[in-house]
Amino acid sequence: MSGSFEIDGDQITIVFEYAVNLAKGQQTITDAAHGLWDRGAGDHGDEENPIVFDDLSNQQKLDLVDAYVKQKVLGVASRYITNVARVQAWQDAEDSHEL
Numbered sequence: 722m723s724g725s726f727e728i729d730g731d732q733i734t735i736v737f738e739y740a741v742n743l744a745k746g747q748q749t750i751t752d753a754a755h756g757l758w759d760r761g762a763g764d765h766g767d768e769e770n771p772i773v774f775d776d777l778s779n780q781q782k783l784d785l786v787d788a789y790v791k792q793k794v795l796g797v798a799s800r801y802i803t804n805v806a807r808v809q810a811w812q813d814a815e816d817s818h819e820l
Contacts, residue, residue: 747779754782757789 727734739746757763758774763785766772777785 750779750786751782753789754785757785762789 722737722739724735724737727736741749754777755774758765758777763777763781764772
């Protein structure tokens with residue numbers, strides 16, 4: 722896996738690439754997407770027009786996994802920012818008290 726930043730003015734494209742065996746790579750994405758699908762991710766349609774996992778295209782499966790990865794990255798970043806603020810708030814509170 723390699724990651725890169727592609728900068729164009731004030732925009733940045735973040736790219737992660739994985740070079741793997743074709744069959745194993747597709748199966749990994751399919752399995753991950755199926756696991757996410759089983760947990761409720763993606764458009765399952767409705768009672769009249771249900772969408773089943775086997776009807777998804779490879780792109781739709783990849784989109785499920787991509788959305789999950791994005792959610793995880795944003796979650797970790799948010800937890801970090803929250804923790805930094807919490808530590809600073811604790812320090813500020815300790816500094817404002819004296820016995």
